[in-house]
Amino acid sequence: MKKIVVTGATGQLGSELKVLSENYSQFEWFFADRTQVSLDNLAVLKVQLESIQPDVILSCGAYTAVDKAETEPELADIINHQSVKIIAQYAKDNKVKLIHISTDYVFDGSSSVALKEDAITNPINMYGATKIAGELxxxxxxxxxxxxxxxxxxxxxxxxxxxxxxxxxxxxDTLGVVNDQIGSPTYAADLAQAMMDILNNGKWIPGIYNYSNEGEISWYEFVLAIQEIGGYTCEVTGIPSSSYPTPAKRPAFSLLDKSKIKAIYGVVVPGYKESLRKCMGL
Known part of the structure; x- marks a missing residue:
């Protein structure tokens, strides 16, 4: 029986993989928290992986506090880059399959068309910089x-x-939401399913792939969808990013083109509203 280790097991994606794992009893699952696979402790990480002896690593753990990363760049780099390098090396040395999760924040937001995997990366915040370092x-x-x-x-x-x-x-009664950052949300349960679809495909074609739900929306439009599905009466207005300054800059446009993952792995990508409804239980 092949053993899958999931790093970042208590995070959003790790938690959704735990739910999904019940459908995949052909695997032995090991959900590793921060003490079992310590992404912030490079000295013990390889030894921890050796003791678990996985056949597959689903690398979901990350430093994701985007604004905090601006003041903790060293820690963000250890978790998002240096630990990931150790995991990738371990996987290579031991013929372990590795699926690693990265982010749209590797882009600078200057595109106006959906970004393909070979689009030029140019992060505009520390989180994005550490994630592209991890990818490389x-x-x-x-x-x-x-x-x-x-x-x-x-x-x-x-x-x-x-x-x-x-x-x-x-x-x-009223809520202002940024309306000039464009992309698409991702329901973590859908991403978890996409990872398992890749794993069970029968073919393994390495490289970078994009995955988010279908749709091209702003955060403001996303909130309007949440409001519509939930039946909330609050008055929602769109505001520019300049009215809501944050320590880390966000890309203005980071819509991901999903055609590669669909073509190569046959992954089905649900629309964002359909998935939002599922998550909200409505």
Whole structure:
């Protein structure tokens, strides 16, 4: 029986993979928290992997506090880049399949068309810089790996945009939401399914792939969808990013083109509203 280790097991994607794992009993699953696979402790990481002896690594753990990364660049780099290099090297040395999760924040937001996997990367914040460093490290030491770039991840678990907006839409009479950042959200349960579809495909074609739900929307339009599905009465208005300054700059446009993952692995990509409804249980 092949053993799958999931790093970042308590995060949104790791939690959704745990739910999904019940459908894949042909595998032995090991959901590793921060103490079992310590992405912030490079001295012990290889030894921890050796003790688990996985056949597959689903690399979901990351430093994802985008604004905090601006003041903790060293820690973000250790978790998003240096630890990922060790994992990729371990996978290469031990013929372990590796799927690593990356982000749309590797782009600068200057595109006006959906970004393909070979689009030029140019991160505009520290989080994006550490994630592209991780990608480059994976490809350098282990060209047999699969990297999936995703965007605007939310789920039933942890803290995320959808949950925050549901709370604010209940609590407030009015809400201003940024309307000049364009992309597409990703329901973590769908991304988890895409990872398993790749794993069970029967063919293994390494490289970088994009995955997010279908649709081209702003955060403002995303909140309007949450409002519509949830039946909230709060008045929502669109505001420019300049009215809501954050420590880390966000790309203005980071819509991902999903044609490669569909063509090569036959992955089905649901529309964002359909997945949002599922997540909200409506």
């Amino acid at each position: 490290a994976v490809m350098a030491v282990n060209p047999e790996a699969v990297i999936i770039r995703t965007s605007w991840v939310y789920s039933r678990f942890g803290n995320n945009f959808v949950k925050t907006m549901q709370r604010l839409l209940k609590e407030r």
